[in-house]
Amino acid sequence: MVPNIRGTIITVATTTIIFTLKIFDVVWVMTGGQFGTGVIATEFYRQYFTNRNFGIGSALAIILLIAVFPVMIYNLRRFRQQEGFR
Amino acid sequence: MRGRGIRRGAVFVNLTLIFLCFIWLIPTVGLFVSSFRDPNDIQASGWWTVLPHPDTVLIEELPLPEGDRTGVMTIEGATGTFEEFREGIAAPDGRIITWVGNRRAGRIEVRGEAITANTNLTLDNYEKVLTGKEYTLTFPDGSTQQVQGDDLGGAFVNSLVVAIPATVIPILVAAFAAYGFAWMGFAGRRVLFVLVVAMLVVPLQIALVPILRDYVTLGINGTYLAVWLAHTGFGLALATYLLFNYIRELPGEILESAFIDGASHMQVFLRLILPLSVPALAAFAIFQFLWVWNDYLVALIFIGAKPDTQVLTQRLAEIVGSRGDDWHLLTAGAFISMLLPLTVFFALQRYFVRGLLAGSVKG
Numbered sequence: 211m212v213p214n215i216r217g218t219i220i221t222v223a224t225t226t227i228i229f230t231l232k233i234f235d236v237v238w239v240m241t242g243g244q245f246g247t248g249v250i251a252t253e254f255y256r257q258y259f260t261n262r263n264f265g266i267g268s269a270l271a272i273i274l275l276i277a278v279f280p281v282m283i284y285n286l287r288r289f290r291q292q293e294g295f296r
Numbered sequence: 297m298r299g300r301g302i303r304r305g306a307v308f309v310n311l312t313l314i315f316l317c318f319i320w321l322i323p324t325v326g327l328f329v330s331s332f333r334d335p336n337d338i339q340a341s342g343w344w345t346v347l348p349h350p351d352t353v354l355i356e357e358l359p360l361p362e363g364d365r366t367g368v369m370t371i372e373g374a375t376g377t378f379e380e381f382r383e384g385i386a387a388p389d390g391r392i393i394t395w396v397g398n399r400r401a402g403r404i405e406v407r408g409e410a411i412t413a414n415t416n417l418t419l420d421n422y423e424k425v426l427t428g429k430e431y432t433l434t435f436p437d438g439s440t441q442q443v444q445g446d447d448l449g450g451a452f453v454n455s456l457v458v459a460i461p462a463t464v465i466p467i468l469v470a471a472f473a474a475y476g477f478a479w480m481g482f483a484g485r486r487v488l489f490v491l492v493v494a495m496l497v498v499p500l501q502i503a504l505v506p507i508l509r510d511y512v513t514l515g516i517n518g519t520y521l522a523v524w525l526a527h528t529g530f531g532l533a534l535a536t537y538l539l540f541n542y543i544r545e546l547p548g549e550i551l552e553s554a555f556i557d558g559a560s561h562m563q564v565f566l567r568l569i570l571p572l573s574v575p576a577l578a579a580f581a582i583f584q585f586l587w588v589w590n591d592y593l594v595a596l597i598f599i600g601a602k603p604d605t606q607v608l609t610q611r612l613a614e615i616v617g618s619r620g621d622d623w624h625l626l627t628a629g630a631f632i633s634m635l636l637p638l639t640v641f642f643a644l645q646r647y648f649v650r651g652l653l654a655g656s657v658k659g
Contacts, residue, residue, distance in 0.1 A: 228499070232499035234501075234593045235590075235591075235593060235609070238613075239592070239613045250501075251499075251501055251593070254501055258505065264505075271499075271504070271505065272502075274499050275502050278498065278499060282496075282497050282498070285493055285497060286493055289490070289493050
């Protein structure tokens with residue numbers, strides 16, 4: 211059963227991981243990232259737009275990009291294996 | 297033997313699914329019920345008290361007993377002194393008899409178990425959050441306060457104004473791009489598509505800062521045009537990828553015969569590809585519409601703090617901030633923001649499930 215839906219499981223899992231990594235609205239509205247609940251996206255917003263620390267804000271955005279790199283590489287390899295272009 | 301095993305498995309699966317749906321539905325139902333309840337009721341009891349449940353309720357009120365009130369008295373089967381009745385005495389049948397007031401003036405309250413339901417429901421909460429008018433709030437102690445409505449009605453319209461073009465534009469662009477990638481040979485086609493696949497997972501936070509700077513330079517920051525373009529850019533990678541997967545699977549013979557008859561790429565696209573890809577277009581349209589409707593970050597950055605242009609999610613977040621204790625307003629506002637996504641989902645769920653899976657997962 212599992213080998214049959216392996217592709218679907220991986221697609222859903224990676225999509226969820228990406229989606230959760232960049233989560234912003236729920237955290238921002240509920241706690242504002244205070245009391246140790248800050249995530250990368252809320253910290254990015256606070257540094258860039260509230261504290262005007264443009265450098266730190268941009269660096270946090272790049273950290274987010276690096277965090278999704280493994281998934282990106284995995285996607286590209288899968289794309290090459292399937293060879294979408296004929 | 298085998299049949300019974302399968303049936304038992306099906307029962308187990310169904311029970312698990314029912315349990316999961318139950319856990320999923322409870323907060324939504326609670327939200328829905330709470331949005332119709334009176335503010336004072338919300339503070340005093342849970343939303344589930346609208347369902348019939350056993351509770352201790354006031355059954356009847358009696359006048360004070362006649363005669364000597366200094367000694368031991370018997371009221372409704374309960375026996376005790378005035379002081380004991382003030383605290384409340386349980387009668388032999390389980391009812392609780394309480395003396396309210398002083399020795400000379402007051403009443404007797406009889407409380408007991410009964411099936412009751414708190415059906416004091418109202419549409420006031422929706423009226424208060426939807427309009428921008430001022431209304432008067434009355435507290436339990438009788439004092440009043442003038443409160444400004446939250447004008448979610450206006451924000452609802454703003455959300456529509458943002459979401460509809462932000463859905464149509466990326467679909468138009470992506471359909472052209474997907475057709476080009478699938479059925480036209482041009483230099484750099486493979487490299488460009490690999491870029492699209494790579495962009496699928498890039499979080500939009502990366503692009504916020506450069507885009508914001510460009511918008512300021514162009515002078516369109518804070519306009520709806522800016523938000524439409526931002527959503528278009530962020531949705532384009534996924535749109536192109538999904539539509540490409542679908543359009544590529546269309547039978548090539550149809551296109552070839554059209555080309556032999558002298559059709560141009562534009563004619564093939566408009567007359568064949570677009571009508572044939574309606575399921576995929578609809579699926580992505582739903583997806584993008586829901587995404588834009590629920591978006592908060594992009595609106596927060598590109599629309600900003602102007603009250604008359606803010607979208608629903610922004611206004612809702614502001615209500616959470618300024619009226620965090622006013623659950624009757626929060627629940628009503630939250631349900632208003634869920635209304636359209638729920639409608640869209642239930643109306644088009646056939647497309648949602650079928651179209652997104654079409655071509656996206658290969659065995």
